[in-house]
Amino acid sequence: MRELVYTGFCSLDGVVDSPGDPAEGHRGGGWVSDVEFVPEAFSLKGEELEDTTALMFGRRSYELFAPVWRESDDHAAYQELPKYVVSSTLSGDALVEGWGPTTILRSTGDVAELKKSAGGAIFIHGSAELARRLSDARLIDRYNLLVFPVLLGAGKTLFSNADKDKQRLTLRESTAYPNGVLKLIYDVVD
Template sequence: MELSVNTFVSLDGVMQGPGGVQEDPSNGFERGGWLVPHAGEGQLDPVDGWFRKADAFLLGRNTFEMMRTYWSQVTDPDNLVATALNTWQKYVVSNTLSDEDAAWGNTTVLRGDVVEQVRRLKEQPGGELQVHGSWQLARTLHDAGLVDTYRLIQFPVVVGDGKRLFADGAAPATYRITEAEVLSGGAGVVSLTLRQAEFGSPGSGEFVVRDGKEAIA
């Protein structure tokens, strides 16, 4: 399986608490719900497409518990996201969560070395192992070079505070944008798909002037 990270992100890279004031108030975050004013018609259209590519979901404990509380209440059979999260294979990363406490459809608790556990999951056949939200987990997997694809919906808002997708100290890497779309609705929301091209270096170069003309060294 390939590993993808799928998330909403602000212009300044914040991914914390996009859907509600109390969605994730950790670390004193008070700006939750920043996505909602921009979530008009067409702004979240790519999400169903994300879920159609999934074979299983990989979540951090906080995101798992938040999603379980919300999505277990959605029983509409036509809601693909609810159907997927309520019934498909899920893995939750936690050294403290018991199997009983993790009860939500088909869920397995991953304990111990998460990087090695995920490496083994990626060796299994199938489509995608998808991470949604799960800020700390996403960062750990990025720094280990395990993320094959990022799918982002970026909203034209500067939150100014909160957990960022690529905070200071993230491992350097290069990605290719394989899909890009300005979503309908006129709000300037952008959907991006990025594939890892090189891990461990962003690359470097230098602009120089030769014979009076700008060139790349």
């Protein structure tokens, strides 16, 4: 069974919306850069590359990341990795050329089937709506979070408010950095 890992930046109140730039849509966008840069706080992103065998996105995150990451030296290691886009509306001709093999999955059921296939860990980047759906469906196996010391009060959150059964997590690793950022890695137990 392949492991499905959500990785992302998160505010203390659970918002994952527009961490990099106000142009991403949130009025408080760019909140990651509001915190003093401490390189070791971002080391998680490099460490993840060792485990990443494929990437997964929702449609909007794919449309935002693909054209930028394809040209980015910082994301060169992602170039040839298989990519999966979960979307009921994205057409095959809308896929970004020159960014490795990309498959469109049409449903949460398709994601569940992909997890049963041979291969290593699949990392979900951004994609708040997808993360909520997959979490509610109990398909996410691990959360790699960098929690920032900011309260945004509104925006896309990592977890839904759906009435669902309790899900237990086990802390795999945690680190607090001098700038107030917390690295939290949780395995989903059940």
